[in-house]
Structures are given as structure tokens and as C-alpha cells.
Amino acid sequence: MSYTSFSFLLFLAGSIFLYFVFPKKYRWTVLLCASVFFYLRATVKGFLYVLVTLLSTYGFGIWLTDFSKNMKQELKQISDRSEKKKRKEILQKKKRRILLAYLLLNFGILAFLKYTNFFLGTINSLAGHEAVPLLDLLIPLGISFYTFQATGYVIDIYNGQLEAERNLAKLGLFVTFFPQIIQGPISFYDQLAHQLYEPHDYDFVRLKKGAELMLWGYFKKLVIADRIVGLLNVILEKYAEYNGTIILTALLVYTVQLYADFSAGIDISRGICEIIGIDMAENFRRPYFATTINDFWRRWHITLGAWMKKYIFYPFAVTKPVMNIGKKIKNSRFGQTDYGKHVAKVFPVSLSSLVVFMVVGIWHGANWKYVGFGLWNGLIIMFSELLKPLFEKMTAALHIRTESAGFRLFQIIRTMFIVIIGYVFDIAFGMHSALDMIRKVFFEQSLSAETWSTLAAISPIDRWDVLLACAGILIMFIVSLIQERTGKRVRDLIDDKHWTLEWAVTFAAVILIICFGCYGPGFDASAFVYMQF
Amino acid sequence: MKRFLKVISLIAACSLVIGFMQSYVMRPWDFNHLRTKGFYLEPQDSIDIVLLGQSDIVRSWSPLHNYENTGYTSYPLSCDGITAAMWLPMAKEAIRHQHPDLLVVDVNNVTYNEDMELHRPFDQQLVDDMPYDDIRLSLALEARRTGSPRWLNYLFPLREYHSGFPQGWRNVPEQIREIRDIEKRGYTYFKGDAQTCVSAGARDILDLNTAKETMELSAPYEKVLNDFLDYCDANQLNVLFLQTPHRIPNKESKLYANFRRASRAGEIIEERGYPFINTELLKEEIGLDMQKDFYNNGHLNLYGQHKYTDWLFNEIQTRGLLHCAPDHTAAVRAEWDECLKYYHAYTKYLPEYRPAKDTDMCMETPQLIEMLEKDYMN
Known part of the structure; x- marks a missing residue:
């Protein structure tokens, strides 16, 4: 069901x-x-x-x-x-x-x-x-x-x-x-x-809010995720035939599709709970606005992260062998330097992060590519922690204002880049094809007319679908931006306004989902991505 | 109370918009849909003969040509590719809305392989314009019982066509105008007919005059046929069964298997006491020219259609299947006479019609009507 x-x-x-x-x-x-x-x-x-x-x-x-x-x-x-x-x-x-x-x-x-x-x-x-x-x-x-x-x-x-x-x-x-x-x-x-x-x-306000959250979930799943998943599948099926630009397109599509799909499922679940009166834990906090990969994982699949932190990260970090590594570094000559002190302090934590990400990777599935996924994220986090003083020195030397909007945008794009490369391990058939895809993304870029005509020829979605998907993504982006800026739920912000606005938004959502969603037997609506885990 | 009104107004607004989208915007609109819509627009009890079947019967019978010659009104409540399972609901609809003097049923529906009956890929297009009544509901429930994943689409066609515009989003305003115009007018000009004058010759044509072979119907089709005959018995319906003519190239072709199954269907029908005409065997008698009167092996063109209509009506009368003379109100006659003028213009224009594909029929559209009025009706 x-x-x-x-x-x-x-x-x-x-x-x-x-x-x-x-x-x-x-x-x-x-x-x-x-x-x-x-x-x-x-x-x-x-x-x-x-x-x-x-x-x-x-x-x-x-x-x-x-x-x-x-x-x-x-x-x-x-x-x-x-x-x-x-x-x-x-x-x-x-x-x-x-x-x-x-x-x-x-x-x-x-x-x-x-x-x-x-x-x-x-x-x-x-x-x-x-x-x-x-x-x-x-x-x-x-x-x-x-x-x-x-x-x-x-x-x-x-x-x-x-x-x-x-x-x-x-x-x-x-x-x-x-x-x-x-x-x-x-x-x-x-x-x-x-x-x-x-x-x-029974509480009408809760019923309304829960239903609104469910509608938002259905919008993301049916109007966005299921509309674009076809394009992703057809590229992946024969990825070896395509250049890096087409594979990058697939990665960007996956970036949107995965978030829209997974967060949609969670929103529907949380909406159901809200109707009943149960406050369920939040699982996403605008992950694509993250400024570091650490920040990303604090915003993405939050409940899995919390579980890992509580039952793997902390117990592992406080084990004697791990603590001893820190102590050993501290007592070494290297440990007496400023940088050595930093390494001694953060190494046990970084190592625990690596272990957690290896577990998360393996949890995702039985395939070496998921080991690659864990390693990629774990190592990035590990080195970003270990090399933090170096980065701080660099930003100071380059007179970069770390509080500026421009630097924040740079950080967001940099994090997105790391996340997207990590997604290669998710969508590839195996470790070998993941590495091949990364190679193509970096070394086989081509913005020629042939690339676009190939993309248009293989795409199972037409212009209308692309237009709809883009409009949906824009709506999703604006909603996320409002939440990120105000820290408030858009539902609550709308609720504060005149009732006609809430009425109009609900009306538009229902019409959009029913008329422009991908559902029913005419569509091969895909199952929620995270159901497989 | 205010909250209640808000919820009710939201539900009402959503229902209205979704209803509008379903009826006018996110739906296919072709000659099949036009035909079904037109059937329900015809005044109650104004049709003497209703024909049930697929594309074969639609291309073989011309309602307006027959009206011109005999004064009897007729309408094909038929649709390309629909399954035999639709006979029963179609017959019920025909009786409820028109009480026709005669039902003509083309057995072609039961001559295919099982797949078609099981998957019912085309039935939806007939259901789209059916009124929301007990017949439609039972059709959906029956589809559900047989395990069709599309059963809900029979009640809620938007579930079938949502997410895009079957006729292209650029054509939406025109489509809305077209459907609204027909609804306002209250009838279609060509009474569900859409034809071509294209003639496609054929090299190999099997002579069927002596063919007596039959082939068993597949189990689901036999059941559908027997169920329909039971319904005819129970309601004492005046029904003529027939198999429309095709051009069969050889004994290995699908059409030959269909012909044999049709012959078997004829045996079952006659055993149950109903008349059956296998016009596959009577092409010479009808006067069909095998090279000029077909636009493909399965369908007659305008020339063949007129010959077939004349012959079939004559056969119906000879067999005494029509129990009353045509007796219509002045309004109905005026409507049909008006349509006849357009039909004359249409048949005049049709030889000049150049379809993109030989199988494209010339459909009644506002542009066509405008052109006929301007260039062919003076």
C-alpha cells in the first residue's frame, strides 16, 4: 500500500x-x-x-x-x-x-x-x-x-x-x-x-496543519520527484555511452529527485502524525543550504544521524583505544606544536566520524559502492576537521570575510559539490562504474549541440514536464529559502495571514497535485527511494 | 460555522476546477470522444438504430447517408479498439437514452486474442464521456473485480489523463471552445461519422466465398458473448449481429483467424435464436470493390461505407427487423436535415482531404465546419 x-x-x-x-x-x-x-x-x-x-x-x-x-x-x-x-x-x-x-x-x-x-x-x-x-x-x-x-x-x-x-x-x-x-x-x-x-x-487546527504538510509531501513526490526520475533512469541505464555533461545532468536530477522524494515521504509521515496529535522528529532541515559537509549531515536524515551519534559515535569515541590515540599524539613531539595539539584533540572524534560514515555507507546497501560512499563522506569530514586550522589561516591570509553572503554562497556551492560527488556512489551500479562516472564528470565535459540533442533524444520527459518540474523546484527552493531565513514553518507564516491566502495555497496545492502529479496506473510511479533500505 | 464554510468552499472550488479540467482540458479529444459525446447529446428516444462495436462498424455505417435514403435515424455508440466487455454497458446506455428499435452489434470485438480483453487498453475512451450513472459505476466495479488497475479511472478519468495535455497544451483553448460549442449546439454534425476517401489497393486477397472454417473463441470472449445474449434474452431485445467486411490477404493472417472466430460467434448467436450476418462472405453481393472501397485491410472508406450502408439497411428491412416506420418530431427532423446539409458538403470535400497518414480520418472540427460552410455549402 x-x-x-x-x-x-x-x-x-x-x-x-x-x-x-x-x-x-x-x-x-x-x-x-x-x-x-x-x-x-x-x-x-x-x-x-x-x-x-x-x-x-x-x-x-x-x-x-x-x-x-x-x-x-x-x-x-x-x-x-x-x-x-x-x-x-x-x-x-x-x-x-x-x-x-x-x-x-x-x-x-x-x-x-x-x-x-x-x-x-x-x-x-x-x-x-x-x-x-x-x-x-x-x-x-x-x-x-x-x-x-x-x-x-x-x-x-x-x-x-x-x-x-x-x-x-x-x-x-x-x-x-x-x-x-x-x-x-x-x-x-x-x-x-x-x-x-x-x-x-481531535483538533481541527492540527488536522489542517497535518493535511497541509501531507499535501506538501505529495507535491514534492508526485509533481517533482516522480516527474524527473525517468530522465535519471534512462541516463544511468547506458551511462557509458554518454559524456560527462550528461552524467552531471543525471547527478543534478538525482540531487533534486532524492531530496524531493525522501523529504516528501517524511513529510507525509509527519503530516499523518500531526493529524493524530503526535509530534514526530524532524528529518530534514534544508540540507542543500548547508555550508559544510558536517553541517549537511546535521540537516540531512537527521534522525539516522542522531541514532548513529548516540549509539555508535559516542560509544566508539570514548573507547580506550580511540582515547589512547589522542593521548599518544598529545604526548608525542608533534603533539606539542599548536597544530599537533589540534590533531590530538580532534583525531579521536574524526576517526569516530569516519567509522560512523562507514556504517552509514554499509547501511545503505550491500555493495562496494556504498563503502565508497561512506569513505568519501567520512574522509572529507575527517580531513576538514584535521585541517581546520590550515583553512582558517588561509582565509585570514586571503582576507576573506567569512560572514559575507558571498562566502556563504561559496560554502554552499562547495558543499553541494562534495555532496553531489558522493551521490555518484549512490546512483552508480557498482564501485567501478562510480569511479568511471567521476572520471567522466571531470574529464569528459562537452557543451556541444550534440550533447543537448542526445539529452533531448533520450529524455522520456517532454518540454512540458521539464517546465513543470522547474516550476516545482522553484517553489521548493522558495519555501526552503523562506524557512532558512525566518526559521519558521511556511505553514505557520501563511496561517498568520488572512485566511484567504491559506485557502488559496491549499486550493493551488490540491489542483497541482491532482492535475499535474504523476500517479495512477498510467504512470510507473516509482516507490519512495528510502523504502529499499 | 465560518470554518465549516471555508472547508466546504475549498472542497467545492477544488471539485469545480478538477471537474472542468477533466471534462475540457486534460482529456483526449478525437473523433471517438466526439462520437460518444454526440450520442449523449442526441434528444431522448430520437435514434431508431444504435450500432455497437469498434472502428469496423463505424467506418462501415453512415448514419446520415442512411437517413437521407430511408428517414431512419441511427448512431454508432462505438469506439476504436474497445473490448466486447463494453457491449453490455453500451447496450444498457443505448436503451436508457434512446430505446432504439434495433441494436446492431458487430461481433468483431470477440474475434481478437485474449490480451485485448484482459488489458482493455481502449475502453477508457468510451467511458470518458459516459454519464455518471449506475451503469458507469458497475462498469468500474466489474473492472475492479477482474483486477484491472484502471478501474478507478472509469470513474475519475483525470486519473488516466492527468499530468499533461493529451492534445498538447497549445490546443487547450481551442479544445475547450470546441467541446463547449458542441454542448451548446446539442448535437454533432456528422453523427459520430469520420471518414476518408483514401483507397489502398491490395495484391493478395483471399476468396472467402467458400470458406466454412471456424475457430473457437477464447474463453473470456465466449463468456462475454453468452452474457450479452443472456441480457438480450432477459430484456427481449431486437438485435442483429454481424461481422463487418475486411480484406483478408491469406490464411496465415490475423484477419483470417478473426474471420473464423466470427463464424464461430455466428454459430453461437444463431443457436440462441438471434440473426447473424457474416458480411465477410457477402462482399460481392454488397458490391464492394476490393481495390477501391477500403482504406486498409480492416476498414471501408467513404465509397465502401455508402455501399455497405445501403445494402445493410436493405437486409434489415428484408428481414423485418425494424418494427416501426421512422416517426420523429419536427425538431429532430430539422436537426438531422441540418446535419445532412453539412454531410453533403463533407462528402463533397472528402476526396480533396489529404490526411498525413492513410489511416487518419477527417474529423468534425470547428475549422472544418467553417471551411465547409464557406466553400462547399453554396
Whole structure:
């Protein structure tokens, strides 16, 4: 049941209606039933995997909570300090093993389903023949998203930040909540769960705002993303035949399409939640206005970044070996210099960033190109941190006013460039074709008439589509610019004006989506990009 | 209350604009759509004969030529490429709006392979201009039952045509004006007819006069045919089934398979007690010139159409299939007489019509009418 299907809209209207007419105490059960129905409609087999994750999360969560309680009580009874310390270490180790078992099980399922064929394929390509046959594995819908969300919950319990939920059905709702299971946003338990279980009353203003956010999402998905995706696909299909200019065009199209598509899915999810009364975490903050690559990743897929930061970056950065590297640099002769002091300070953090980006890369898919994607972003961030003093000296020497609009524009363009090169790893078929594409982009540029005529000949979209897409992109840009400048949501800004403006904007959005969106059986509307992860 | 009014006004405005876009702007507009629209514009109970089928029957029957010779009114509620599944809703629509004395059904629809019936690529163009009634709703629900992903498009054609302008965005103002003009006038000038005078000769033509082979209909078609015959039984309809003439090059051609299936359909129809004429076997008797009267192997041109219309009407009368004499109000007669003037001009102009492709029909457009009025009606 795709977000863009008529059946989904019917399902959604029914679910929201039932939610508000149900007795307050049981409203969360409507969300649970809707979520289970939504998932089962997509895949029954996949739901079995969800159940495994749910049951293990439930069981291990309670185990860890009880274990922590018993541990505290046991340690309370021990009066001797050294004996208490020893016992604590033993119990901590045991507790860690419980967590490890849980993580192994859940990330094991994720890794097995997503990466087995990748490794088998690598073995086969190394062997030069099919030494081991590939497995026919089903990747359950949204497996990364629900696994991350569930494991985050158990890690929080392990860290003593949460107590386990003892109602299996309630935990089930947290794991399977339908507006987010397909493509996120990934929520923390303490941020989302209580909102799911609390009853929310019908509120017209919220309904209106939620519907407006959904409309914005549908506009980006149906009018922009799905309109231009065809051009991207046809270039990628035979990229080897085209020059760097055409490949750069594909990259620019992908830059717009990916953002329009992914942020659209998130907006629709957040809009649904807003209607119900749930405040879901923001996932995008105008990423293409970022001035550094670090800034970009703080604005792009924010919830994944937050998850990575909390559960990988910090735990990794504070491990003894990583801390020791910093200490070693500090104690070396190099560490005594000004620059050495800086390196000693930022190296553990930069290394952690590299690790996080490697994980993010691998999370995106089982292919060496994603390793390249992680490396590209991780290394850029690492070196930008390590070489920061050098850049600062350079800007000072060149008398560049870093607060000027011109420099900010330069930074935005520079970041976009880095991001776009990173996207090559995303759209290429493999590592080899990614590197080939980068080579073409840099060394095979041609603005000849032949390039444009080739582009026009292969393009599955006509002039009208290009015009519509450009108008849509312009609207998206203006909305982002207003948000970036004012820091306010455009919906709120419109709300402050006379009601006719809000009426007119909603009217225009509905007409644009229905008349100019790409939907229905006449169109091969593509699935949301992040559904595949 | 204010909030309620805002929401209602928004819904109403959206519905109005979307309705307008669907009816006039984001829609295809060709002779098939014009024909269907024209059918529903005809005054209630003013048509004596309604013809159901595909392009074959449309190019074989000229309503105005027949009116001129016999005084009987007729209209093809037919569309290029539609499937046999459309017979039933078309017949229901014909009866509801016109109560015709006779229904003529071209069995060509059931002679294709299954694919066409399953995928129904052209049915939408007939549905586009159908009124929103129970027949249209049941047609959509039936399509849904058979698993067609387009079922919703039958109720909401914008879902089929959105996102662009089927006739090109530059033609939109002209298209709106054209449709509005026809609606205001209340009838089409050529009664759904669109023809050409192009003659395409052929080297190989199979002599079918002695051919008696039949071929089983594919299962979905046989079911559609039987269901339709059941409906005719239940409603005691006066129906004539026929197979329109084609030029069949050899026994290996698709058209020959179609001919054999049509013969089989004829057997089923006659077993059920309904008349069937396989005019594939009667081309000589009709007087069709195989070189001059076809614009391609599947369709008659204007010359063939007139011969066929004359012959078929004669056959209908000989068989006593028309139960009443033409009896129309003065207004209806005036309308048809007016149309006849335009049709005369049209047939005068048609030999000069130079289509871009041989298969392009000369469609009724405001420009054509203007030209006919100026140059051919004095």
C-alpha cells in the first residue's frame, strides 16, 4: 500500500476516523491494528521477521530491566567496597553479554538478509565463477528502520535511561507504527512512545496543519520527484555511452529527485502524525543550504544521524583505544606544536566520524559502492576537521570575510559539490562504474549541440514536464529559502495571514497535485527511494 | 460555522476546477470522444438504430447517408479498439437514452486474442464521456473485480489523463471552445461519422466465398458473448449481429483467424435464436470493390461505407427487423436535415482531404465546419 495509492488514502482516512471515535483509553490499539494491517498488506512473510525483532526486543528489554534492578539490590547488600566493585564488574559483564546477544540476533538478521548475497557475490567474483549460489532472501519492508528503532530502545534500557515496556502490544506499536516503519524517521523511545500511548483529542487546527504538510509531501513526490526520475533512469541505464555533461545532468536530477522524494515521504509521515496529535522528529532541515559537509549531515536524515551519534559515535569515541590515540599524539613531539595539539584533540572524534560514515555507507546497501560512499563522506569530514586550522589561516591570509553572503554562497556551492560527488556512489551500479562516472564528470565535459540533442533524444520527459518540474523546484527552493531565513514553518507564516491566502495555497496545492502529479496506473510511479533500505 | 464554510468552499472550488479540467482540458479529444459525446447529446428516444462495436462498424455505417435514403435515424455508440466487455454497458446506455428499435452489434470485438480483453487498453475512451450513472459505476466495479488497475479511472478519468495535455497544451483553448460549442449546439454534425476517401489497393486477397472454417473463441470472449445474449434474452431485445467486411490477404493472417472466430460467434448467436450476418462472405453481393472501397485491410472508406450502408439497411428491412416506420418530431427532423446539409458538403470535400497518414480520418472540427460552410455549402 503505497503512500501515493488511493487505497492508502482510504486506509488512512478510516484509521484516523476510528482513532478519534474510539474510547480514549484504547485509542492506541487503533494505531496498532492499523500498523499491523498496513504491514501485512505489504508482506506477510516479512511480518514474521518483525515479530522476531519485536519478541526479542520485548524479552531482552524486560530481562535487562530486571537484571539491572536485581543488580542494584544485590550490590546494595554488599558492604565491602572491593568485593562490591568485583561483583559489579562481573554483573556488568553479564549484562553486556545479554545486550550483545540481543544485538547479535537483531543486527545478525539485518546483516544476514542484506549482506549475505553481497559476500557470496564477492566470493564468486573472486573465484571467477559461481562457486556458491546466491540465496533467495526476502528483505522485509523497512527492516533497517524498525531494527534501529528497536535496538535503540534496548540500548537505552541497558544504559539505564529507560525501563522496559511490559505491555507487548504497546511495544509492538512502537516498533511497527505505520507512518514511520517504511522509511523513518527513526525515533527514540522516550521521544515517541508516550505520544503513541497517550490518547489525543481531535483538533481541527492540527488536522489542517497535518493535511497541509501531507499535501506538501505529495507535491514534492508526485509533481517533482516522480516527474524527473525517468530522465535519471534512462541516463544511468547506458551511462557509458554518454559524456560527462550528461552524467552531471543525471547527478543534478538525482540531487533534486532524492531530496524531493525522501523529504516528501517524511513529510507525509509527519503530516499523518500531526493529524493524530503526535509530534514526530524532524528529518530534514534544508540540507542543500548547508555550508559544510558536517553541517549537511546535521540537516540531512537527521534522525539516522542522531541514532548513529548516540549509539555508535559516542560509544566508539570514548573507547580506550580511540582515547589512547589522542593521548599518544598529545604526548608525542608533534603533539606539542599548536597544530599537533589540534590533531590530538580532534583525531579521536574524526576517526569516530569516519567509522560512523562507514556504517552509514554499509547501511545503505550491500555493495562496494556504498563503502565508497561512506569513505568519501567520512574522509572529507575527517580531513576538514584535521585541517581546520590550515583553512582558517588561509582565509585570514586571503582576507576573506567569512560572514559575507558571498562566502556563504561559496560554502554552499562547495558543499553541494562534495555532496553531489558522493551521490555518484549512490546512483552508480557498482564501485567501478562510480569511479568511471567521476572520471567522466571531470574529464569528459562537452557543451556541444550534440550533447543537448542526445539529452533531448533520450529524455522520456517532454518540454512540458521539464517546465513543470522547474516550476516545482522553484517553489521548493522558495519555501526552503523562506524557512532558512525566518526559521519558521511556511505553514505557520501563511496561517498568520488572512485566511484567504491559506485557502488559496491549499486550493493551488490540491489542483497541482491532482492535475499535474504523476500517479495512477498510467504512470510507473516509482516507490519512495528510502523504502529499499 | 465560518470554518465549516471555508472547508466546504475549498472542497467545492477544488471539485469545480478538477471537474472542468477533466471534462475540457486534460482529456483526449478525437473523433471517438466526439462520437460518444454526440450520442449523449442526441434528444431522448430520437435514434431508431444504435450500432455497437469498434472502428469496423463505424467506418462501415453512415448514419446520415442512411437517413437521407430511408428517414431512419441511427448512431454508432462505438469506439476504436474497445473490448466486447463494453457491449453490455453500451447496450444498457443505448436503451436508457434512446430505446432504439434495433441494436446492431458487430461481433468483431470477440474475434481478437485474449490480451485485448484482459488489458482493455481502449475502453477508457468510451467511458470518458459516459454519464455518471449506475451503469458507469458497475462498469468500474466489474473492472475492479477482474483486477484491472484502471478501474478507478472509469470513474475519475483525470486519473488516466492527468499530468499533461493529451492534445498538447497549445490546443487547450481551442479544445475547450470546441467541446463547449458542441454542448451548446446539442448535437454533432456528422453523427459520430469520420471518414476518408483514401483507397489502398491490395495484391493478395483471399476468396472467402467458400470458406466454412471456424475457430473457437477464447474463453473470456465466449463468456462475454453468452452474457450479452443472456441480457438480450432477459430484456427481449431486437438485435442483429454481424461481422463487418475486411480484406483478408491469406490464411496465415490475423484477419483470417478473426474471420473464423466470427463464424464461430455466428454459430453461437444463431443457436440462441438471434440473426447473424457474416458480411465477410457477402462482399460481392454488397458490391464492394476490393481495390477501391477500403482504406486498409480492416476498414471501408467513404465509397465502401455508402455501399455497405445501403445494402445493410436493405437486409434489415428484408428481414423485418425494424418494427416501426421512422416517426420523429419536427425538431429532430430539422436537426438531422441540418446535419445532412453539412454531410453533403463533407462528402463533397472528402476526396480533396489529404490526411498525413492513410489511416487518419477527417474529423468534425470547428475549422472544418467553417471551411465547409464557406466553400462547399453554396
